[in-house]
Amino acid sequence: MCAALFLYLWSHNMEKFSITILGCGSATPSPKHYTSSQVVDIRGKLFMVDCGEGTQIQLRRSRVAFARINHIFISHLHGDHCFGLLGMISTFGLLGRTAPLYIHAPEQLWSILEKELDFYYHDLEYQVEFMGFDPGKTTVVYDDRSLSVTAFPLRHRVPCAGFLFQEKTTADHLDREAADFYGVPQWDYNRIKEGGDFITADGTLIPHSRLTVPAEPGRSYAYCCDTIYNPSMIPVIKGVNLMYHDCTYSIQDAERAQKHFHSTAADAARTALDAGAGQLILGHFSARYPDESVLLNEAQQIFPSTILAKENLTVTI
Amino acid sequence: MCAALFLYLWSHNMEKFSITILGCGSATPSPKHYTSSQVVDIRGKLFMVDCGEGTQIQLRRSRVAFARINHIFISHLHGDHCFGLLGMISTFGLLGRTAPLYIHAPEQLWSILEKELDFYYHDLEYQVEFMGFDPGKTTVVYDDRSLSVTAFPLRHRVPCAGFLFQEKTTADHLDREAADFYGVPQWDYNRIKEGGDFITADGTLIPHSRLTVPAEPGRSYAYCCDTIYNPSMIPVIKGVNLMYHDCTYSIQDAERAQKHFHSTAADAARTALDAGAGQLILGHFSARYPDESVLLNEAQQIFPSTILAKENLTVTI
Numbered sequence A, B: 001m002c003a004a005l006f007l008y009l010w011s012h013n014m015e016k017f018s019i020t021i022l023g024c025g026s027a028t029p030s031p032k033h034y035t036s037s038q039v040v041d042i043r044g045k046l047f048m049v050d051c052g053e054g055t056q057i058q059l060r061r062s063r064v065a066f067a068r069i070n071h072i073f074i075s076h077l078h079g080d081h082c083f084g085l086l087g088m089i090s091t092f093g094l095l096g097r098t099a100p101l102y103i104h105a106p107e108q109l110w111s112i113l114e115k116e117l118d119f120y121y122h123d124l125e126y127q128v129e130f131m132g133f134d135p136g137k138t139t140v141v142y143d144d145r146s147l148s149v150t151a152f153p154l155r156h157r158v159p160c161a162g163f164l165f166q167e168k169t170t171a172d173h174l175d176r177e178a179a180d181f182y183g184v185p186q187w188d189y190n191r192i193k194e195g196g197d198f199i200t201a202d203g204t205l206i207p208h209s210r211l212t213v214p215a216e217p218g219r220s221y222a223y224c225c226d227t228i229y230n231p232s233m234i235p236v237i238k239g240v241n242l243m244y245h246d247c248t249y250s251i252q253d254a255e256r257a258q259k260h261f262h263s264t265a266a267d268a269a270r271t272a273l274d275a276g277a278g279q280l281i282l283g284h285f286s287a288r289y290p291d292e293s294v295l296l297n298e299a300q301q302i303f304p305s306t307i308l309a310k311e312n313l314t315v316t317i
Helices: A002-015 A055-061 A085-094 A107-120 A176-181 A186-193 A251-260 A265-275 A293-300 B002-015 B055-061 B085-094 B107-120 B176-181 B186-193 B231-237 B251-260 B265-275 B293-302
Strands: A017-023 A037-042 A045-051 A069-073 A101-106 A128-133 A139-143 A147-153 A161-167 A220-224 A242-246 A279-283 A306-308 A314-316 B017-023 B037-042 B045-051 B069-073 B101-106 B128-133 B139-143 B147-153 B161-167 B220-224 B242-246 B279-283 B306-308 B314-316
Touching: A017 A055, A017 A279, A037 A055, A037 A161, A045 A055, A055 A085, A069 A139, A069 A147, A085 A101, A085 A107, A101 A107, A107 A128, A107 B107, A128 A139, A220 A265, A242 A265, A251 A265, A265 A279, A265 A293, A265 A306, A279 A293, A293 A306, B017 B055, B017 B279, B037 B055, B037 B161, B045 B055, B055 B085, B069 B139, B069 B147, B085 B101, B085 B107, B101 B107, B107 B128, B128 B139, B147 B231, B161 B231, B220 B231, B231 B265, B242 B265, B251 B265, B265 B279, B265 B293, B265 B306, B279 B293, B293 B306
Parallel strands: A045 A069, A069 A101, A101 A128, A220 A242, A242 A279, A279 A306, B045 B069, B069 B101, B101 B128, B220 B242, B242 B279, B279 B306
Antiparallel strands: A017 A037, A017 A314, A037 A045, A139 A147, A147 A161, A161 A220, B017 B037, B017 B314, B037 B045, B139 B147, B147 B161, B161 B220
């Protein structure tokens, strides 16, 4: 019974792809919203995206097993996206962290972060590894067997990157009945799943396609914040299952959005529509909208499958 | 009626001396406590003491008119006392601040703060004035007509200062009946109040003491955090009306307190007793005490006039 429960939970975790919003306000923390941060959970691996002031406070409130966060991705060097880093680094140390922490950020950040680490943390018990990238280019910033993270240029007042989390397609599933029917030995299962054909004892070729069920396509999530309307990124994020997009303003404040290189709800929705996204989460709200449903309604006119971000919301793909 | 109300409120504000706790946890923010920060309101002038991460969040939640904060005092350069500074500086700018902001801190802070300001804030619309001091010395760090702030050494793992807010004695109050009786002209009132005698028309000297009622003594508040038990500071804070003292640990964890250069509740109470303080506020709590009344009880055994700090508590002298 316990073993079955364990296996169920483990396999459930293996399939998991979720995003937990820690902060979705813009510019400054307010009584309503923390500044930008979220945790992406892909099959039990945790990645933080952006780290505004107060992120660690939210992290403690959430159910995220934050000691397992090994990678933090920073989109750009505005304070509302990165002022929580130093405190987070400190807290990880105080909680006994020994594993390295990888910070993937626009390369310019290192020029100040290095000095800050040197000033405040003489005796940090773990390594902070800075993985700088050029936010003006589309670059794979993280890559392992099961997923990759690609940074792609956004359009903002300072160099800014979005992030595409792309799950890699797993091996096809074995059709056990077919495998038994054709006498495929167990030790050969993996090779079949990964694309191999099988030759029976009498020399008949049984193609891979007859012995397997195709794997589900890898799931994907795109974080697009902060940015003005930016259609040039659409090819990178085409067909994404879930998108989080800058929605600082309503279309009524389009001029202000233009001026500050942010998006309106309509911009976000149009992007989701043109990218063929599965679902859109609006975030990075300006404090000028006491009722954000105005943004939601505006987006849903164009892209019905839209929701509003809010603190501690978890969205699962 | 309106004029009377205005005068009442204005005079009430003129007498005000209060401390609002924004954060009284230690080391890291937790679901229970924000890290160190408070606002001292003396006759309408607002001073911030320490600025841990998340302070601006708490500030927004409080009723403090934070746009009127012109001076921030930093006790020492541990992150839980100063990581909220950058975000605060940014937010003040976004809210349209033009008046200078004075940061009084151990002089070493400037070596990193200068670089951070240069990195993040090219276009700040107001001036950040850094007023460094040597935390190893007793120094007046702020002085005006009605109050002074003195930094004095504490004993911690890094150089650390406490702050004494001392209201200056106002001029004595005029005894109007006596003044009228002796024919003191109105234009001479101020001189009398400030210590002058009066000579009547027939040449009789009427001493100051017969024409006035003594002013109340200036009120005082001492912020003593972070520190191990530190009796050498007692002469500086002797007779203080209100004291906020490091109370990271219980006496049962005295060894840990010693090791980390913090105080126990008993240490804080002993200090308050020996200093002849009016009232003691315990703060900077370790997260290891789910129920802080254990600290309160411990202190009250020695110094009954003790209370626990908590977020958004305002204590008035």
